[in-house]
Amino acid sequence: MDDQTRMMTGLTGLGGLAQADVGDPDSVRKQQSLGQPQQDIGDILQQIMAITDESLDEAQARCWPEESPAHWGGSDDPTEGGRAGGGMAGGGLPLNFQHRKHALNCHRMKPALFSVLCEIKEKTVLSIRGVQEEDPPDPQIMRLDNMLLAEGVSGPEKGGGSAAAAAAAAAAGGSPTDSSIEHSDYRAKLAQIRQIYHSELEKYEQACSEFTNHVMNLLREQSRTRPISPKEIERMVAIIHRKFSSIQMQLKQSTCEAVMILRSRFLDARRKRRNFNKQATEVLNEYFYSHLSNPYPSEEAKEELAKKCGITVSQVSNWFGNKRIRYKKNIGKFQEEANLYAVKTAVDAANVSAQASQANSPATPNSGSPVSYSLPNTGDAYLSLRSLNGEGLNIAPSLQPQVDTLHRATHLTGGYEELSGSGLYTPHCLDANSWQDTTNPHPVTSPPGPPGSVHSDTSN
DNA sequence: TCGTATGATTTAAG
DNA sequence: CTTAAATCATACGA
Numbered sequence: 001m002d003d004q005t006r007m008m009t010g011l012t013g014l015g016g017l018a019q020a021d022v023g024d025p026d027s028v029r030k031q032q033s034l035g036q037p038q039q040d041i042g043d044i045l046q047q048i049m050a051i052t053d054e055s056l057d058e059a060q061a062r063c064w065p066e067e068s069p070a071h072w073g074g075s076d077d078p079t080e081g082g083r084a085g086g087g088m089a090g091g092g093l094p095l096n097f098q099h100r101k102h103a104l105n106c107h108r109m110k111p112a113l114f115s116v117l118c119e120i121k122e123k124t125v126l127s128i129r130g131v132q133e134e135d136p137p138d139p140q141i142m143r144l145d146n147m148l149l150a151e152g153v154s155g156p157e158k159g160g161g162s163a164a165a166a167a168a169a170a171a172a173g174g175s176p177t178d179s180s181i182e183h184s185d186y187r188a189k190l191a192q193i194r195q196i197y198h199s200e201l202e203k204y205e206q207a208c209s210e211f212t213n214h215v216m217n218l219l220r221e222q223s224r225t226r227p228i229s230p231k232e233i234e235r236m237v238a239i240i241h242r243k244f245s246s247i248q249m250q251l252k253q254s255t256c257e258a259v260m261i262l263r264s265r266f267l268d269a270r271r272k273r274r275n276f277n278k279q280a281t282e283v284l285n286e287y288f289y290s291h292l293s294n295p296y297p298s299e300e301a302k303e304e305l306a307k308k309c310g311i312t313v314s315q316v317s318n319w320f321g322n323k324r325i326r327y328k329k330n331i332g333k334f335q336e337e338a339n340l341y342a343v344k345t346a347v348d349a350a351n352v353s354a355q356a357s358q359a360n361s362p363a364t365p366n367s368g369s370p371v372s373y374s375l376p377n378t379g380d381a382y383l384s385l386r387s388l389n390g391e392g393l394n395i396a397p398s399l400q401p402q403v404d405t406l407h408r409a410t411h412l413t414g415g416y417e418e419l420s421g422s423g424l425y426t427p428h429c430l431d432a433n434s435w436q437d438t439t440n441p442h443p444v445t446s447p448p449g450p451p452g453s454v455h456s457d458t459s460n
Numbered sequence: 461t462c463g464t465a466t467g468a469t470t471t472a473a474g
Numbered sequence: 475c476t477t478a479a480a481t482c483a484t485a486c487g488a
Binding site: 273274275276314315318319322326 | 465466467468469
Binding site for chain 3: 328
């Protein structure tokens, strides 16, 4: 309302000026046609329409290629309204346009017409009211915001991102060197995304405010010829902001996607799988094959293995899980490996026992082989070796306890059969299912092992 | 480039 | 929680 009154007063106050403007043919014509109000109003309405259209067109043509939209609305000062046309002329509007506009603004009937328009509008504006009462924060955009914040993209500064990366990597449990390299890489990429995000965001914001400015100035400008309430301007601005925020949401969404892809590329351990080093595999295999009858390392054993191999406990668990299932699935394939490690372990054990019996030393400084877990093994190693040799190994007296252990294990697992018959190296398969048999009723599903599917074993 | 090896994850059971 | 089993996705060697 305030604006309107201001506009009105401004316009009325300019009546004199308009009449003085003799140079304008339109104005002259209008002055002459004062006697016919009807025609006059029709005329002026037409002009208003024309000008409204034109000023929009002009605005599009002028505002966008150039900047400095600020001068567009001219001054807000109502007293200057009459001269606004003149002032605007500097902007490069066609002279014709300027003239007509000016004439219109200064027409004697203008105030009356304007008030009529206001009145009409007053009635219609109510219907608009109801339409625009909703602005609950979009849950979608809030989710995106939260995620970007959590990823350190939209957060304060670096730190959030690296912290997240560190946490993720810690969870992934990669080797320290690897992960640190990957982290810097990850952080670099994240920073890149972050930078792009921010520059885009800034661009959007700038564009938004620019556009808002244009529109506001346009409306203000138009408000000289038609009634525009501040509420309407406000509403228009809100609409523009909504549009731009939907664009912003797209930006946020694609940024989120980029971050997710980055994360999965860099932090998903599965994608970044590295084989364990040779020594680690060896250690694990030695344990596995020396505990073949019960290859389920205890928590402590796992920890020790993990330490030895420079991997995490869960990696040890994974390894044993994979190994068990794969061994069981195709024992034949692993036979060679089994024999290899059996020999290895047996040799170690022999060394140990030899030293134990000779030097009475509890230490196990065996060359190269890092098997030092307190070898309470189930005797599989000896079994393997024995079967390799075809006949019994001469077991040192000091090994007797281990043989006992073997017996016990044999009993426990119940997986051994009478091998004795074959005598030679026909080591039957330690039915892998028997790993579970202690608890399970015997599932007859023998693994689809190849013909030679075999494991060294012993008779009693 | 392709087949295999292998570490990790998922699913389901207990 | 642990585990078996299936599956995924990469590593790696021929």
